[in-house]
Amino acid sequence: MDLRETEQQHDYRMKARAWLEVNAPRNWELVVENYTELAKVLTDWECSMAAAGYVGISVSKEYGGQGLTFMEEIIFNEEMGRAGAPRGINNIGRNLLVPTLLAVASEEQKKRYVPKVMSAEEIWCQGYSEPNAGSDLASLATKAVRDGDEWVINGQKVWTSFATEAQMCFVLARTDTSAPKHRGITYFLVPMDTPGITVRPLKQLNTKSDFCEVFFENVRIPANSHVGEINEGWKVANTTLTFERGSGALGRTAIYMKAFHDLLALTTDLEVPATGSKVIEDSHYRQRLAKSYIEFAILRYHGLNIASQIVNNQKIGPEASMQKLYYSEAHKRFGELAMDIEAHRANYWFDSGLANGKFQLSYLESRGDTIHSGTSQVQKNIIAERVLGMPR
Numbered sequence: 001m002d003l004r005e006t007e008q009q010h011d012y013r014m015k016a017r018a019w020l021e022v023n024a025p026r027n028w029e030l031v032v033e034n035y036t037e038l039a040k041v042l043t044d045w046e047c048s049m050a051a052a053g054y055v056g057i058s059v060s061k062e063y064g065g066q067g068l069t070f071m072e073e074i075i076f077n078e079e080m081g082r083a084g085a086p087r088g089i090n091n092i093g094r095n096l097l098v099p100t101l102l103a104v105a106s107e108e109q110k111k112r113y114v115p116k117v118m119s120a121e122e123i124w125c126q127g128y129s130e131p132n133a134g135s136d137l138a139s140l141a142t143k144a145v146r147d148g149d150e151w152v153i154n155g156q157k158v159w160t161s162f163a164t165e166a167q168m169c170f171v172l173a174r175t176d177t178s179a180p181k182h183r184g185i186t187y188f189l190v191p192m193d194t195p196g197i198t199v200r201p202l203k204q205l206n207t208k209s210d211f212c213e214v215f216f217e218n219v220r221i222p223a224n225s226h227v228g229e230i231n232e233g234w235k236v237a238n239t240t241l242t243f244e245r246g247s248g249a250l251g252r253t254a255i256y257m258k259a260f261h262d263l264l265a266l267t268t269d270l271e272v273p274a275t276g277s278k279v280i281e282d283s284h285y286r287q288r289l290a291k292s293y294i295e296f297a298i299l300r301y302h303g304l305n306i307a308s309q310i311v312n313n314q315k316i317g318p319e320a321s322m323q324k325l326y327y328s329e330a331h332k333r334f335g336e337l338a339m340d341i342e343a344h345r346a347n348y349w350f351d352s353g354l355a356n357g358k359f360q361l362s363y364l365e366s367r368g369d370t371i372h373s374g375t376s377q378v379q380k381n382i383i384a385e386r387v388l389g390m391p392r
Contacts, residue, residue, distance in 0.1 A: 005075075012072050016054070016079045023048055024085035030356055035201070035209040039165050042089035043123075049088060050120040059098065064115030070311050081254020089162055093117040093124035097170055100240045105227050113168075113189065127157040127171035127190070127214060128237070134159070135375045137172070138181045138234065142216060144173035144188065146223070151175075151188065153196075153219040159372070163199045163212035166192050170240070171216075176231050186226050187233035194219050206364040241373065242320050252327055253300040256334065259362060260292055263338050266355065273343050288337050295330040302326060318386040325379035328369035335363035 005013065025045055031037045049055050058073040059065025066072075080087070088094070098117050101110050116122040133140040142155025153173055163169070169190045176184030192199070196219035201209040228236040267279035267289070279285050302323045309319070338359035339346045345354050346363075370376045384390040 005071075009071055009075060012068075013075045013079060016076050017082070019052060019054075020079055020083040020085055023052070024080075024083045027356070028086050029358055029361055038208070039089065039162070039210075042086055042162075043120075043165065045086055046088035046090050046120045046123070050118065055088075055090075055094060055120065056098070056114075056118040059102070059114065059118060063102070063110055064118035070307065074307055077251030078254045081251045081256075082258060084255070084258055087251075089165055090117060090120060090123045092126050092161065093122065093168075096126065096240050097124050100170075100236065101227065103239055104236055109189070109227065122168050123162065123166045125160050125163045125166035125169045125192070125212075125214075126240075127160060127169045129159040130156060131158055134371075135378050137237070138185070140172055140174060140185070142171070142173045143177070144175050144186060146175075147220075149223045150220045151223060151225060153188070153190070153216045153221065155216050157214040157216075158202075158211075160199075160212045160214045161210050163192070163214050164201055164210075168192060169214070170227070172233055172237055175233075179231065182234050184231050185233040185237070186230050187228055187236040188221065188225050189227060190219065190221055190225065194221060196220070206361055253296055253303055256296045256299070256327075256331065259338075259359075260289075260296060260334070262355065263334075263341065263359065264289065267341060270341060270343075270345075279341050285337075285341060288340075292330070292334045292337060295326075295333070299323075299327050299330060318382055321374070321379045321382040322387070324373055325376055325383065328366075328376060331362075331366040331369050335359070335366035339363050 025041055028041050053066050056065030057068050058070045061067040098114055130140050144151045144153045169192055171188045171190050175186040196217045198215040200213045202211045203209055270279045272282050
């Protein structure tokens with residue numbers, strides 16, 4: 001993969017950068033205490049990106065996308081991170097569902113669902129994790145039973161981001177209880193306004209309420225609501241997980257690098273309580289700052305490796321797990337560093353007057369990075385078995 005930008009790609013970057021400077025929400029993180037306001041900011045931003053042609057950049061025009069290359073997609077994600085812009089409320093629909101549908105869905109499903117993600121008409125949530133099936137997702141207990149021309153779903157999901165705003169949900173449910181746990185699972189597309197669905201927001205440690213519990217009580221959906229073959233949903237689910245673990249690394253890198261430079265700017269004024277010296281002059285913190293910078297720089301090359309495979313139509317493999325493990329642990333270490341640098345000031349929240357609590361939020365959310373999309377322990381198992389060839 002040639003990483004040098006063409007003249008056209010450079011022009012696209014400058015155009016995207018200029019648009020983001022004018023249109024990207026400012027200090028949007030500071031509304032997290034008001035979930036209704038946060039959801040509105042993210043929804044409005046999703047619609048703005050769609051209207052400006054920055055959703056589905058590399059998706060074919062046939063399905064409502066922009067029909068450009070994956071390089072333009074990379075460029076816009078990098079510029080979003082550079083601008084500190086939010087991902088939008090339909091990140092799950094854009095970056096998880098759409099590539100899954102384009103890879104394995106029927107033509108009818110592609111034409112029905114993809115364009116409405118591109119236009120921001122339909123927001124999606126993800127019905128994977130359950131109270132007793134998170135890291136061991138194949139142990140899920142939600143069931144779907146065939147009844148004539150319908151499936152009847154019963155069960156519970158949790159960690160379902162933005163379920164209160166979503167119009168649709170892709171749901172994993174067990175359709176053959178006699179099969180081994182990795183078999184007998186089917187991947188369904190479920191409208192959230194279907195009778196029998198109850199959504200309960202969960203208040204999080206970071207004050208947000210975007211995670212939700214979702215309950216399915218005799219939820220009836222049409223028989224053709226599944227993606228892929230019946231009882232073969234684990235294959236489809238892993239396709240989605242690969243995109244979840246491997247997508248957006250370059251955007252993440254830009255976000256992390258911006259946070260790094262914001263933290264670095266604080267170190268020239270903040271003092272180390274034990275010595276009274278400036279943080280930037282303390283060798284301990286200088287070493288840790290350098291390590292974070294290096295880790296984020298390496299993450300960018302991880303992302304470019306994944307991007308190269310996508311551009312060259314190669315299948316993404318265990319590299320996605322390596323990348324997911326790397327970014328989540330690097331982000332966690334950065335969050336811990338930021339808290340150590342703020343020292344006693346880290347105990348304060350939005351009223352601290354110090355970066356408006358931004359690093360406290362980053363720290364708390366970095367813990368979740370080591371859990372979602374497969375825990376760090378699960379990723380280590382995948383890498384050990386599929387990359388290093390070690391026994392189970």
